[in-house]
Amino acid sequence: MFNVQRETYNAGIPVFQHDKSLQVLTGGFTLNVSGYPDGAIIGSGTVIMVDESARAAVAVKTAVVTKAIATADTSIEVAKGHPLAVGDKVNGKTISAINKAETTHDVVELAAAYGKAEAIGNKIGSGDGNALLYNPVQVKAGNVHTVTAVVGGMVYARRIGFVSAATKAALPNVIFSQTK
Known part of the structure; x- marks a missing residue:
């Protein structure tokens, strides 16, 4: 039921x-x-x-960029509190790991380059x-x-x-x- x-x-x-x-x-x-x-x-x-x-x-799912993203970046920094998880995709690229050790932001590791530039404060999504x-x-x-x-x-x-x-x-x- x-x-x-x-x-x-x-x-x-x-x-x-x-x-x-x-x-x-x-x-x-x-x-x-x-x-x-x-x-x-x-x-x-x-x-x-x-x-x-x-x-x-x-x-x-949405996350807010805390450090500008360059096209070739495979590590991106996002604000704490996002719902992203390993296996999700951002800009079509699979998230391979998320490091939550930092107190101010999380570092999202991608399986491939992000592929586009993003400014600090931009919202990215899955x-x-x-x-x-x-x-x-x-x-x-x-x-x-x-x-x-x-x-x-x-x-x-x-x-x-x-x-x-x-x-x-x-x-x-x-x-x-x-x-x-």
Whole structure:
């Protein structure tokens, strides 16, 4: 039997503008939370890849760059608190190790060169998506996390995680507002 629980909590600042004008996919999707620790929050507006026929979704993981990345770099530094895990991909490159020994940042080792320059403060992510997560989710071990997928409306882009160019192209009905 599935353990489905819905809870609400203070999720922070709003990420969607004009909630009533959002376009959502009906029916709900089961969010795969593999790699997220128990208690982690997957925020509203997070990019997700949904499979409508399987009614499943996977969140795109985000990290913030703390040291500029050069095209040839195979070691990149990201802020603590990211959900990246060994085996995930960033910019299409597989993460082979994560060194968490530093107090200010983690060092992510890649199996191949990152392939593009990134400035300090840029968000990097684990892939592309075709929807945005409507409600934030708190990961609970053993729980089935059912979520709503947004495919149209306005989102405050500065308040959400990584959004690739391919994701933006897959969401032509979403306006990514730069308003703070």
